[in-house]
Amino acid sequence: MTILIALFGGIALLLYGIRLSGEALQRVLGVRLKSLLTGLSRYRLLAVASGTSLTQTAIFNARPPPGSATRMQTPGFAEFSRRRRAARGRG
Numbered sequence: 001m002t003i004l005i006a007l008f009g010g011i012a013l014l015l016y017g018i019r020l021s022g023e024a025l026q027r028v029l030g031v032r033l034k035s036l037l038t039g040l041s042r043y044r045l046l047a048v049a050s051g052t053s054l055t056q057t058a059i060f061n062a063r064p065p066p067g068s069a070t071r072m073q074t075p076g077f078a079e080f081s082r083r084r085r086a087a088r089g090r091g
Contacts, residue, residue: 041047
């Protein structure tokens with residue numbers, strides 16, 4: 001039960017952080033971003049090119065970097081899996 005509460009609490013904090021950062025970006029870049037997007041979407045070809053470029057950038061940057069966090073999490077996942085198998089009587 002506590003795992004579910006922690007999971008939902010973590011998801012709630014993540015969504016709240018996303019909302020806060022979105023609002024902050026709108027406050028900081030509101031008028032400039034709107035004029036930039038209006039200018040980029042004025043012509044169809046330019047709109048398609050800029051949309052494709054932004055999507056590719058977002059996809060490329062969404063992959064996890066080979067950083068220390070990944071290196072630290074991998075042994076934890078392996079240990080969790082080992083303990084789970086041992087608890088089920090398989091290891």
